[in-house]
Amino acid sequence: MIILEFKAKGNKHQYFAIDEAIRTVKFIRNSCLRYWMDNKGVNKFDLNKYSAVLANNFPFANELNSTARQSSAERAWSSIIRFFDNCKKKVPGKKGFPKFQKNCRSVEYKQSGWKLSPDKKSITFSDKKGIGKLKIKGTWDLWRFDKKQIKRVRIVRRADGYYVQFCISVDIKEELEPTGTAVGLDVGLKEFYTDSTGNTEPNPRFYRTGEKRLKFYQRRVSRKKKGSSNRKKAINRLGRHHLKISRQREEHAKRMARCVVRSNDLVAYEDLRVKNLAKNHCLAKSINDAGWYQFRKWMEHFGTKFGKVTVAVNPAYTSQNCSNCGEVVKKSLSTRTHTCKCGCELDRDVPSEPLREHNAAINILKRALSTVGHTGTWVVKNLNASGDPTSTLPGSGLVEQVRSLSEESPRL
Structure with missing residues (x-):
């Protein structure tokens, strides 16, 4: 299993739609976590069913693809199962009780809700969020892999832009001559x-090398007025250097x-x-x-x-x-x-x-x-x-x- 990542190119309306999809993912994940806290004996399949209930009750959640909603519910379940595993293993200290997510940076689709172009240089998301067609730029050639090998597609937001990740099921083993060492x-x-x-x-x-520059960007952030566009630009510049x-x-x-x-x-x-x-x-x-x-x-x-x-x-x-x-x-x-x-x-x-x-x-x-x-x-x-x-x-x-x-x- 490998992950291939490409830079996504679009317009402001598409980026706004991606941000809206990410906010919806965070809402579904936190809602599923609250549902688990309020009801004993809830399992993974119950959370998947509850994501469909959320889609019926909230129009903005219904706009997101069904597989993306299921992936959001699976994110909540992964945090729950990790907490149970830490309890069983008796990990010292805090066991990592699931918390509500404050910052979310990605939305994940399974094998539906997206379509690659014939030349594999663009991808179209077909749900009602309005993301549409995004150009993808990278050094890997997707034409070498069959579409059935692509198990999941994820859109990730970072400080320097948006990226599209493809999770591909492929054998990565290589045979090398023994070195005897x-x-x-x-x-x-x-x-x-x-x-x-x-x-x-x-x-x-x-980090030590770039610490001086980080302090410079941090001072610029602290000098800007909270909530202003200049402060957002300064925060983005600081985040890009950390990245x-x-x-x-x-x-x-x-x-x-x-x-x-x-x-x-x-x-x-x-x-x-x-x-x-x-x-x-x-x-x-x-x-x-x-x-x-x-x-x-x-x-x-x-x-x-x-x-x-x-x-x-x-x-x-x-x-x-x-x-x-x-x-x-x-x-x-x-x-x-x-x-x-x-x-x-x-x-x-x-x-x-x-x-x-x-x-x-x-x-x-x-x-x-x-x-x-x-x-x-x-x-x-x-x-x-x-x-x-x-x-x-x-x-x-x-x-x-x-x-x-x-x-x-x-x-x-």
Whole structure:
């Protein structure tokens, strides 16, 4: 399953109709959630039926396509079922009780209510909202896919315009030649990651770089009168810059993940709870700017696509344990050098010598190999036989040109 995204081009009346459809989606979703709160034992099918009741009672809801109303009800049910799953799993802290949506940015159609043009360069929405025909611009060719493969179509509103997304059911697996190598990764704030062979990738710090410009746009917003058109323009400009930074971070994580997965047969990384780590107010901004979750998400996606093994290991004591003898050497965050009684001296994040392996990354790789059993043993034998350390750097020649995030996504 992949998602292809195209920029939508229309006029002001069409954009107003899209906004009206998005507001209707929010109304149906919140109404279904209220219906669930007031009636015990309501299930997914009851919410779908209630969306039809809303269409009969409210003319503006009836103008929206029936499949789009069902998708809105499914959004409410997804938040409900996520709350129940968190309760069953006994997730610590808040369980995420469903809340009424304040800001909605998309409307989703299933396999009706829209029609592609023969040249696949425009799409027409046939419901009574009046969206009509929209031109779509992008680098992907939709003619390669049959219409039956398109399961859902979504219109998304962002700060820089409107986009049309196509959810296409297609096999994304690719066969690659085995490399006979394995690698362990330790993410950090000073360096984006350090692998078990000593290679490091610098942290780009996109938010830190653009923070000065963000403050400038934020000051412009605060100076404008509330409710004025100038304030709306200033807010849009601020949102566009935030969107640019988020896209840069996502693209960087995608490019790095693709490179690492294609270069190795097994990739080991820490099973970090980024949400809990970000509760540290001294490091929250830097942790969120690093994009560790996006990096892990794309590694798991490319691992499935290319048939490679990705293992998330317990991060406990990976920096404290000595990778040579296994002795626990306790150190604080300010201590950057690992020194053990056995004579092993390693930099905690960055190798002190080009050929010296990183302590935590080696521990992560060892734990992963002990987890995967025979697969890990096979990888180690091939690694020792070849004698050449694998490269995870972008310039290793194993990275293909990666297009934008909108062209390939692991989920809808």
